[in-house]
Amino acid sequence: MFVENSSMYRLIFCSLLSCFIMLDPIAAQDRHTLQIRKMFESVMNEGEAYDNLRLLCKKFGQRVSGSDTAAGAVIFARDLLLKTGADTVFLQGCRVPRWIRGKAETAFINLNQKQIPVRIAALGSSIATPEVGLQARVVEINRLSQLDSIGHELNGKIAFFNVAMNPLHVRTFHAYGEVASIRRNAASLSARYGAVATIVRSLASNTDEHPHTGNMAYAASLPRIPAVAISTRDADLLSGLLKTNPALSFYMETHCRMADSVLSYNVVAEWRGREKPGEYITVGGHLDSWDLGEGAHDDGAGCMQSVEVLRVFKQLGYRPKQTLRIVLFMNEENGLRGAIAYQDSARARKEIHRFALESDAGGFSPRGFAFKCKTPAQFEKIRSWRSYFEPYDMALFTSDGGGADISGLFDLGALLADLRPDSQRYFDVHHAASDVFETVNRRELLLGSFAMASLIYLVSEMGL
Amino acid sequence: MFVENSSMYRLIFCSLLSCFIMLDPIAAQDRHTLQIRKMFESVMNEGEAYDNLRLLCKKFGQRVSGSDTAAGAVIFARDLLLKTGADTVFLQGCRVPRWIRGKAETAFINLNQKQIPVRIAALGSSIATPEVGLQARVVEINRLSQLDSIGHELNGKIAFFNVAMNPLHVRTFHAYGEVASIRRNAASLSARYGAVATIVRSLASNTDEHPHTGNMAYAASLPRIPAVAISTRDADLLSGLLKTNPALSFYMETHCRMADSVLSYNVVAEWRGREKPGEYITVGGHLDSWDLGEGAHDDGAGCMQSVEVLRVFKQLGYRPKQTLRIVLFMNEENGLRGAIAYQDSARARKEIHRFALESDAGGFSPRGFAFKCKTPAQFEKIRSWRSYFEPYDMALFTSDGGGADISGLFDLGALLADLRPDSQRYFDVHHAASDVFETVNRRELLLGSFAMASLIYLVSEMGL
Numbered sequence: 001m002f003v004e005n006s007s008m009y010r011l012i013f014c015s016l017l018s019c020f021i022m023l024d025p026i027a028a029q030d031r032h033t034l035q036i037r038k039m040f041e042s043v044m045n046e047g048e049a050y051d052n053l054r055l056l057c058k059k060f061g062q063r064v065s066g067s068d069t070a071a072g073a074v075i076f077a078r079d080l081l082l083k084t085g086a087d088t089v090f091l092q093g094c095r096v097p098r099w100i101r102g103k104a105e106t107a108f109i110n111l112n113q114k115q116i117p118v119r120i121a122a123l124g125s126s127i128a129t130p131e132v133g134l135q136a137r138v139v140e141i142n143r144l145s146q147l148d149s150i151g152h153e154l155n156g157k158i159a160f161f162n163v164a165m166n167p168l169h170v171r172t173f174h175a176y177g178e179v180a181s182i183r184r185n186a187a188s189l190s191a192r193y194g195a196v197a198t199i200v201r202s203l204a205s206n207t208d209e210h211p212h213t214g215n216m217a218y219a220a221s222l223p224r225i226p227a228v229a230i231s232t233r234d235a236d237l238l239s240g241l242l243k244t245n246p247a248l249s250f251y252m253e254t255h256c257r258m259a260d261s262v263l264s265y266n267v268v269a270e271w272r273g274r275e276k277p278g279e280y281i282t283v284g285g286h287l288d289s290w291d292l293g294e295g296a297h298d299d300g301a302g303c304m305q306s307v308e309v310l311r312v313f314k315q316l317g318y319r320p321k322q323t324l325r326i327v328l329f330m331n332e333e334n335g336l337r338g339a340i341a342y343q344d345s346a347r348a349r350k351e352i353h354r355f356a357l358e359s360d361a362g363g364f365s366p367r368g369f370a371f372k373c374k375t376p377a378q379f380e381k382i383r384s385w386r387s388y389f390e391p392y393d394m395a396l397f398t399s400d401g402g403g404a405d406i407s408g409l410f411d412l413g414a415l416l417a418d419l420r421p422d423s424q425r426y427f428d429v430h431h432a433a434s435d436v437f438e439t440v441n442r443r444e445l446l447l448g449s450f451a452m453a454s455l456i457y458l459v460s461e462m463g464l
Numbered sequence: 465m466f467v468e469n470s471s472m473y474r475l476i477f478c479s480l481l482s483c484f485i486m487l488d489p490i491a492a493q494d495r496h497t498l499q500i501r502k503m504f505e506s507v508m509n510e511g512e513a514y515d516n517l518r519l520l521c522k523k524f525g526q527r528v529s530g531s532d533t534a535a536g537a538v539i540f541a542r543d544l545l546l547k548t549g550a551d552t553v554f555l556q557g558c559r560v561p562r563w564i565r566g567k568a569e570t571a572f573i574n575l576n577q578k579q580i581p582v583r584i585a586a587l588g589s590s591i592a593t594p595e596v597g598l599q600a601r602v603v604e605i606n607r608l609s610q611l612d613s614i615g616h617e618l619n620g621k622i623a624f625f626n627v628a629m630n631p632l633h634v635r636t637f638h639a640y641g642e643v644a645s646i647r648r649n650a651a652s653l654s655a656r657y658g659a660v661a662t663i664v665r666s667l668a669s670n671t672d673e674h675p676h677t678g679n680m681a682y683a684a685s686l687p688r689i690p691a692v693a694i695s696t697r698d699a700d701l702l703s704g705l706l707k708t709n710p711a712l713s714f715y716m717e718t719h720c721r722m723a724d725s726v727l728s729y730n731v732v733a734e735w736r737g738r739e740k741p742g743e744y745i746t747v748g749g750h751l752d753s754w755d756l757g758e759g760a761h762d763d764g765a766g767c768m769q770s771v772e773v774l775r776v777f778k779q780l781g782y783r784p785k786q787t788l789r790i791v792l793f794m795n796e797e798n799g800l801r802g803a804i805a806y807q808d809s810a811r812a813r814k815e816i817h818r819f820a821l822e823s824d825a826g827g828f829s830p831r832g833f834a835f836k837c838k839t840p841a842q843f844e845k846i847r848s849w850r851s852y853f854e855p856y857d858m859a860l861f862t863s864d865g866g867g868a869d870i871s872g873l874f875d876l877g878a879l880l881a882d883l884r885p886d887s888q889r890y891f892d893v894h895h896a897a898s899d900v901f902e903t904v905n906r907r908e909l910l911l912g913s914f915a916m917a918s919l920i921y922l923v924s925e926m927g928l
Contacts, residue, residue, distance in 0.1 A: 044632055168505060168508055168509070170855070171857070172907075365886045365888045393634055393831065396857065422829045422886060424907045425908070441892065442670045443636075443670065444888045447634075
């Protein structure tokens with residue numbers, strides 16, 4: 001009896017206290033600050049994202065869509081999310097293109113009877129050269145606007161698109177955005193003028209020896225020609241040699257092909273909302289990668305950071321008001337079939353999506369977030385939360401947000417955000433053999449997870 | 465005649481125009497913004513800091529005070545500053561301690577007749593073990609406050625200070641600051657209780673296999689015992705084994721010694737002021753390093769960034785009002801003899817020092833600066849310049865600035881600042897064999913140079 005009474009008094013006291021806390025904005029702020037601090041401590045002391053990323057990278061390595069390693073990673077991720085304590089984990093099917101690189105590429109510059117080897121990699125979705133390779137003279141193109149005037153020189157030649165990322169963009173993604181379409185369209189742009197193949201300068205911020213691959217596409221009406229990326233170092237070499245030896249020739253041999261599409265999956269976990277379980281917040285990255293390197297920064301990092309959000313919520317016994325979906329998307333790199341499947345399902349089920357957060361810019365030191373809001377007022381409200389992030393040096397909030405895998409959720413009502421890590425090192429490893437676990441720093445990766453968990457917490461508790 | 469007249473009109477017009485620009489604060493702001501932009505373009509397009517750092521690291525490698533490689537680096541730096549176009553370059557003598565590691569260290573844990581090898585490195589200034597090595601039981605200390613209670617157990621044993629850097633400091637230098645004194649004083653703290661040697665957990669932010677060295681000192685009144693750093697991974701191993709095998713023993717063999725002091729030099733370059741050549745602004749880093757790795761981040765980066773400031777000023781034809789001194793200090797790591805020589809000379813010559821800027825926190829992505837001002841109003845004035853740095857994402861200004869090599873200039877009247885790069889990766893490489901050129905990112909290093917040049921420009925043009 002005594003015990004019961006005591007429990008009852010305690011219950012009443014706690015209820016009153018929590019009413020008080022809910023109504024007093026300063027107390028609420030303190031409560032949020034405290035909760036965010038707890039998440040910080042949990043992530044930095046006990047975070048598992050780094051160890052999980054090591055497992056993903058070292059057990060499976062590259063995870064190009066449709067590959068056996070991608071399939072293995074799906075099972076690994078499902079089990080990891082179950083182990084982490086999700087309420088439900090399910091696999092969401094999607095058919096993905098299966099592009100296979102085949103045997104490693106060979107290429108050299110033929111100059112005065114000498115063969116100078118250079119490093120190339122077929123671009124994703126490209127066809128191969130003939131089995132015996134392909135050799136032709138090279139025409140260098142430094143600006144797309146040159147095509148009109150020198151297009152006629154391309155007939156029977158290899159078009160060499162040598163357009164570097166502009167070093168004057170502080171945020172390297174801006175430089176990437178300017179030239180990514182060249183990689184995508186180089187083959188058709190030059191096939192139109194009769195080119196027999198195309199070489200694209202790798203999209204890298206610095207000069208290195210790695211070819212950086214990435215997706216390309218063929219225009220339906222034009223001949224399909226092989227497309228490859230050349231390392232920035234070899235692009236400089238080739239360009240230099242062309243200046244004095246315009247008649248040099250280039251040999252390349254690639255073995256890639258498009259196989260039949262394959263059934264693959266998004267891995268989706270749910271952490272049920274405490275108040276509005278029928279409304280959704282999505283957090284995720286993409287589980288597929290390119291087939292060079294280990295897809296560590298792109299985007300194993302974002303996936304394991306998203307799992308860490310669940311881990312810390314679970315550990316602290318925190319449930320957002322809305323249901324949290326952790327989504328590891330399939331096929332971001334060459335088709336977005338996972339993102340489409342997720343959106344289609346959301347639309348078909350008439351799901352209510354409030355917020356979606358993506359991490360797909362590398363596991364580097366977080367500087368803040370970019371948002372895509374419905375109204376300027378919404379962005380202003382979110383900007384007022386910067387004070388929660390200032391103690392952690394990650395309070396740079398911009399309004400140019402989005403993210404390939406989540407962008408379709410905007411039309412379904414969701415506000416979007418993407419984590420913005422420091423971008424200086426990203427294009428050193430992007431889509432290249434250098435994107436390996438060893439380039440990820442444990443603290444940087446974990447700080448990103450913490451930032452993501454904090455933002456989701458604030459979105460859920462403060463509303464949008 | 466016509467030409468002369470035309471020249472004269474042009475002169476008058478330009479004079480009027482520049483008067484107008486000088487008097488209009490908005491025009492002045494635009495002028496500063498433009499000049500800063502020009503520096504940005506010059507540094508990012510043509511900056512040489514990265515290539516110079518490669519030369520420094522690969523030609524000389526480690527540059528511990530008094531070594532031949534440090535002497536070689538002095539000549540290299542002098543020639544580089546002359547080539548870059550300084551008005552004067554001189555070597556400023558200072559006698560430096562010469563500590564020599566000798567043959568690589570050996571260490572293992574003796575457990576049940578098995579020898580488990582571990583990685584150690586003698587701490588700078590330490591004496592060696594006897595030639596045949598030293599073996600003893602180990603007492604682990606996790607907090608300095610434990611010494612009172614368990615000090616009596618240390619007699620005849622090895623004191624193992626296993627105190628990790630606190631992961632909850634966002635800025636890793638704060639964590640370092642808390643524990644650096646343990647490394648410095650561990651030998652004397654434990655020798656007081658009869659310890660025969662001391663092992664200190666490496667000061668690293670993450671777990672790795674490298675011992676991280678650093679300076680230590682002996683209290684005059686206590687016996688001198690050998691002091692070593694153990695890699696964080698092996699510290700965890702040793703700690704784990706001690707829990708179940710408290711009687712295990714540890715063998716170590718080090719061969720370091722203190723040789724006679726050596727005459728060495730600061731490398732000092734001047735870029736004469738256009739208005740007040742007798743007043744000085746100092747920018748610099750330290751040319752010496754520890755004897756593991758290549759001293760790339762610590763502090764080849766800061767040195768080559770400082771040289772880059774001169775390069776960009778020279779290229780743009782910009783002279784600050786005050787004379788700019790580029791100072792590559794000698795012996796920051798274990799004696800500060802270069803810093804003392806520079807201050808002593810400044811005092812003796814009654815030089816007027818206005819501002820000093822140091823880069824000694826690694827060549828990572830710059831986030832802003834820390835300042836040490838004379839008054840809060842001064843800091844507020846400087847904070848108002850943040851708008852110039854915001855477009856470059858480096859506008860984090862704090863008031864906890866300083867810097868080992870420049871701190872003495874504060875009492876001579878100078879306001880101090882130090883570049884604050886992102887600190888997450890710094891203690892992965894600090895004082896370890898992993899501090900090599902390959903861990904430096906070109907864009908990050910150059911962005912730091914640009915930040916430094918811009919701050920010096922503003923200090924000189926706006927005044928303090």
